[in-house]
Amino acid sequence: MNAPAGYKATEVGVIPEAWEVKPLGGVCPMQRGFDLPRKRIRPGDVPIVYSNGPLGTHNQAMAKAPGIVTGRSGTIGNIHFIERDFWPHNTALWVTSFCGNVPQFVRYLLDTVDLASLATGSGVPTLNRNDVHVVRVALPESPVEQAAIAEALSDVDEAIASQEAVIAKKRALKTATMQALLSATRRLPGFSGEWEVKALGQCLKVRHGKSQAAVESVNGKYPILATGGEIGRADAYLHPGPSVLIGRKGTIDRPQYSEGPFWSIDTLFYTEVDASADAKFLFYKFQMIDWRTYNEASGVPSLSSTTIEAIEVEMPKRDEQTAIAAVISDFDLDLYENEAKLAKLQNLKTGMMQQLLTGKIRLV
Numbered sequence: 061m062n063a064p065a066g067y068k069a070t071e072v073g074v075i076p077e078a079w080e081v082k083p084l085g086g087v088c089p090m091q092r093g094f095d096l097p098r099k100r101i102r103p104g105d106v107p108i109v110y111s112n113g114p115l116g117t118h119n120q121a122m123a124k125a126p127g128i129v130t131g132r133s134g135t136i137g138n139i140h141f142i143e144r145d146f147w148p149h150n151t152a153l154w155v156t157s158f159c160g161n162v163p164q165f166v167r168y169l170l171d172t173v174d175l176a177s178l179a180t181g182s183g184v185p186t187l188n189r190n191d192v193h194v195v196r197v198a199l200p201e202s203p204v205e206q207a208a209i210a211e212a213l214s215d216v217d218e219a220i221a222s223q224e225a226v227i228a229k230k231r232a233l234k235t236a237t238m239q240a241l242l243s244a245t246r247r248l249p250g251f252s253g254e255w256e257v258k259a260l261g262q263c264l265k266v267r268h269g270k271s272q273a274a275v276e277s278v279n280g281k282y283p284i285l286a287t288g289g290e291i292g293r294a295d296a297y298l299h300p301g302p303s304v305l306i307g308r309k310g311t312i313d314r315p316q317y318s319e320g321p322f323w324s325i326d327t328l329f330y331t332e333v334d335a336s337a338d339a340k341f342l343f344y345k346f347q348m349i350d351w352r353t354y355n356e357a358s359g360v361p362s363l364s365s366t367t368i369e370a371i372e373v374e375m376p377k378r379d380e381q382t383a384i385a386a387v388i389s390d391f392d393l394d395l396y397e398n399e400a401k402l403a404k405l406q407n408l409k410t411g412m413m414q415q416l417l418t419g420k421i422r423l424v
Contacts (some may be wrong), residue, residue, distance in 0.1 A: 085193025121145035164210035261369030269324030297321035
């Protein structure tokens with residue numbers, strides 16, 4: 061394997077000359093967590109860290125911060141960086157000794173290791189620390205370079221966390237707005253009067269989907285919809301849209317909406333919406349219905365068209381329906397744009413990790 065100037069070939073790939081290859085046991089030797097005391101857990105502010113993260117607190121710490129915790133059994137592969145003294149649970153492996161390496165850097169380094177593939181056991185997956193310790197990784201010898209890499213990745217993590225917080229607030233605001241507008245607790249300017257209680261069957265007709273075998277085409281113009289969303293493309297459509305769709309079998313509590321033409325398979329109902337109703341408004345109304353309470357099967361959850369059409373909902377006149385749907389749609393658009401920003405940040409982090417943690421890009 062040829063290496064460019066300033067780099068060298070190793071068993072883990074081409075890395076900078078100033079980097080070295082070590083087993084993880086020589087970077088972050090892990091230990092097994094502890095069972096909780098048999099006596100009642102005393103209240104405190106020390107986090108108890110399980111395989112899937114901090115859950116609950118205790119008044120006694122068994123490990124000094126900073127530390128890293130990952131799953132030993134059950135949830136394997138998630139890395140938790142702990143910045144307070146903590147109690148590592150028996151379901152976890154933990155480390156607070158970093159052999160002179162920068163702890164935050166080691167946290168990101170461990171993210172590059174496929175820990176789940178090291179798990180054994182035919183039942184609950186179990187991760188043996190000795191199997192982790194023999195994994196060989198490349199890392200800078202210089203703590204300064206390690207710290208620079210960790211800082212760059214941490215900055216992106218902070219941006220991701222900030223964007224996630226923005227999205228969470230917007231989702232909460234959308235939910236509150238939907239609950240208010242769709243129940244007439246809050247009215248939009250210019251609208252008044254009582255809402256009318258109607259059976260859904262007065263506003264729409266529920267239709268059965270069909271097998272997609274005859275129309276499926278890789279280059280089809282129209283989406284093929286199933287209970288989980290789009291599953292392919294079709295060269296013909298079953299309904300021109302707009303329409304609200306709901307599962308007939310399986311996933312019966314995730315309404316979908318299609319503005320344009322689509323094909324619906326036989327496990328997914330679609331609807332023909334009456335001219336007196338706004339399809340997008342009905343879609344949002346569907347999201348407020350507890351569909352599981354209408355389940356008609358003891359095995360695979362199921363709905364019938366007659367059950368759906370008999371459900372009663374409060375409805376305003378169509379112009380108010382359209383206005384309400386427009387307000388909620390604006391929330392959806394805003395969320396879509398913010399989720400796209402989050403995806404870009406997550407992709408940026410992935411690319412940075414691939415470059416920085418292999419030495420392809422150097423910061424110092």
